[in-house]
Amino acid sequence: MNAEARTYQKGEIPGIIGIDADVCKGCDSCKRYCPTGAITGMFGAIHSIDVEKCINCGQCLINCPFGSIYETVDTVDTVIAKLQDKSVTVVGIPAPAVRVAIGEEFGMADGSLVTKEMYGAMRKVGFEILDNNFTADLTIMEEGTEFIVRARHALFGEEAHGHKVGPLPQFTSCCPAWVRYVETKYPSLIPNLSSAKSPQQMAGPLAKTYGALEIWKKPPESIYTVGIMPCTAKKFEASRPEFASAYHFLKKEGKAGSDTPYPDIDTVLTTRDLARLFKKMKIDFTKAGETDGGPLAEYTGAGTIFGNTGGVMEAALRTAYKVLTGNELQPLEFKPVRGMKGVKSASVTLMDTKYGKEVTVNVAVVNGIHGNIEPILEKIMAGTSSYHFIEVMNCPGGCVNGGGQPIKSGGSSWLRAALPLFGWK
Amino acid sequence: MKEERYQYEESPSYVSRREFIAISGIVIAILALPAVWIRSAVVKRNSYIRARLNGLYKDDAGSKVRVSHGNSGVAKLYKDFAGHPLSEVSEELFHTQSYVNRTRI
Numbered sequence: 001m002n003a004e005a006r007t008y009q010k011g012e013i014p015g016i017i018g019i020d021a022d023v024c025k026g027c028d029s030c031k032r033y034c035p036t037g038a039i040t041g042m043f044g045a046i047h048s049i050d051v052e053k054c055i056n057c058g059q060c061l062i063n064c065p066f067g068s069i070y071e072t073v074d075t076v077d078t079v080i081a082k083l084q085d086k087s088v089t090v091v092g093i094p095a096p097a098v099r100v101a102i103g104e105e106f107g108m109a110d111g112s113l114v115t116k117e118m119y120g121a122m123r124k125v126g127f128e129i130l131d132n133n134f135t136a137d138l139t140i141m142e143e144g145t146e147f148i149v150r151a152r153h154a155l156f157g158e159e160a161h162g163h164k165v166g167p168l169p170q171f172t173s174c175c176p177a178w179v180r181y182v183e184t185k186y187p188s189l190i191p192n193l194s195s196a197k198s199p200q201q202m203a204g205p206l207a208k209t210y211g212a213l214e215i216w217k218k219p220p221e222s223i224y225t226v227g228i229m230p231c232t233a234k235k236f237e238a239s240r241p242e243f244a245s246a247y248h249f250l251k252k253e254g255k256a257g258s259d260t261p262y263p264d265i266d267t268v269l270t271t272r273d274l275a276r277l278f279k280k281m282k283i284d285f286t287k288a289g290e291t292d293g294g295p296l297a298e299y300t301g302a303g304t305i306f307g308n309t310g311g312v313m314e315a316a317l318r319t320a321y322k323v324l325t326g327n328e329l330q331p332l333e334f335k336p337v338r339g340m341k342g343v344k345s346a347s348v349t350l351m352d353t354k355y356g357k358e359v360t361v362n363v364a365v366v367n368g369i370h371g372n373i374e375p376i377l378e379k380i381m382a383g384t385s386s387y388h389f390i391e392v393m394n395c396p397g398g399c400v401n402g403g404g405q406p407i408k409s410g411g412s413s414w415l416r417a418a419l420p421l422f423g424w425k
Numbered sequence: 426m427k428e429e430r431y432q433y434e435e436s437p438s439y440v441s442r443r444e445f446i447a448i449s450g451i452v453i454a455i456l457a458l459p460a461v462w463i464r465s466a467v468v469k470r471n472s473y474i475r476a477r478l479n480g481l482y483k484d485d486a487g488s489k490v491r492v493s494h495g496n497s498g499v500a501k502l503y504k505d506f507a508g509h510p511l512s513e514v515s516e517e518l519f520h521t522q523s524y525v526n527r528t529r530i
């Protein structure tokens with residue numbers, strides 16, 4: 001799209017979101033939802049997106065009342081071709097938020113939980129399943145452990161074995177729009193990002209190593225991984241050139257099966273894309289039948305709430321509490337981080353049994369980074385922030401309201417609902 | 426253009442008080458409309474977000490295991506393959522050191 005894009009690495013897709021100049025009415029609605037001020041255009045004139053500033057979140061897309069914003073990448077037909085190719089094992093990786101939204105595309109009520117139906121339809125068209133909730137649990141193990149290492153380093157001066165320890169506060173890193181936001185606007189805070197990859201980017205290498213060799217018994221190079229995401233920024237994330245770790249890992253052991261690096265995640269479909277794929281393949285979602293997802297679809301309640309704002313924090317606290325105190329958190333629900341307030345904060349005091357000392361952990365949860373995150377980042381840079389762990393999700397409400405989800409308030413339906421009001425004279 | 430301005434200056438005297446109130450009412454209604462419309466759209470927006478949030482909390486509440494360290498599949502993955510969190514294999518496959526300062530590409 002833009003050959004001279006400056007804020008993109010070689011191989012990355014520059015700009016996932018575009019505005020169709022023929023359809024845009026210049027109503028200015030999209031600007032209010034954009035977290036980075038990437039949209040330019042006067043009221044009444046055709047608007048356009050600055051790809052250097054854009055973080056690919058898709059919030060403008062799901063909120064444009066005229067449906068004039070589109071995704072530049074559509075791989076539904078590619079995935080269908082892969083599904084029909086018998087020499088390829090296509091692994092679908094559905095994110096938490098997909099199972100409470102895809103039903104809406106088939107006439108079900110908002111928020112219907114349809115995990116089993118989704119598995120059923122996916123199996124029917126030929127997907128193997130690696131539930132992204134499984135890697136959400138894995139993320140908690142990795143990111144939670146990383147947090148404990150960072151906290152013990154900061155509080156007790158504990159040294160980590162062999163790798164450098166990042167500073168506090170630790171930021172979550174599962175939202176690629178947020179990661180790109182830090183990378184483009186606050187690069188000095190990059191060390192605060194958790195080094196844990198997002199659940200999608202853990203799932204890719206997992207499928208091509210452990211999944212291929214131990215579970216499906218297929219050559220790694222014949223695995224085709226498809227992230228199924230509520231998110232447009234995930235399409236960008238998958239194209240980051242460093243995410244070919246399965247290839248490099250296998251190469252060392254002589255098991256890569258190819259001399260050209262392959263990506264950890266081959267392609268990404270949004271929730272809307274997956275619904276379109278089912279429709280194209282003539283699957284009646286509501287009648288596809290319910291099935292289990294197989295060995296890599298096992299997940300816990302902590303993994304599934306990753307799609308909600310506050311969910312990653314709540315899941316991390318449940319596990320950190322157990323690791324530090326030896327006991328399970330009671331009750332498991334951690335209410336202060338729930339709900340739709342832009343910034344939520346809480347403190348937890350617990351006993352670190354290893355050191356026999358009480359520690360108080362201050363956490364914050366930010367959703368909808370537009371207007372909410374900057375004051376916090378300024379404080380961190382000034383050294384006056386008291387937070388230790390901060391969860392950030394770009395989209396208001398979290399991934400359940402991601403840019404790849406079924407469109408509710410946008411599209412012409414939103415406008416049509418208001419039109420009768422103009423009818424009076 | 427000129428004629429219009431002329432009319433604009435002269436016409437108020439031709440509008441009766443009743444008519445003026447009626448016109449004002451219409452003008453105010455038109456001005457207020459976008460606010461009402463936006464508010465109702467925002468309320469609607471929150472309602473579907475809330476429904477989805479509740480859907481996932483329901484999934485959590487109904488799960489037999491509700492903590493990540495209780496996921497037996499993940500435990501097996503560590504036992505058979507990755508070792509433990511932050512192990513060498515984990516660092517290689519599940520972590521990244523490649524965040525880039527995009528102001529300097």
Ligand code: SF4
Binds near residue numbers: 069
């Ligand atoms: S919301 Fe849609 S129609 Fe309105 S200015 Fe933005 S792109 Fe154009």
Ligand code: SF4
Binds near residue numbers: 035036037057061
């Ligand atoms: S995708 Fe997100 S960052 Fe990009 S223009 Fe749209 S709202 Fe702004």
Ligand code: SF4
Binds near residue numbers: 176399401403
């Ligand atoms: S909050 Fe979730 S859906 Fe939104 S950009 Fe981040 S990862 Fe994607």
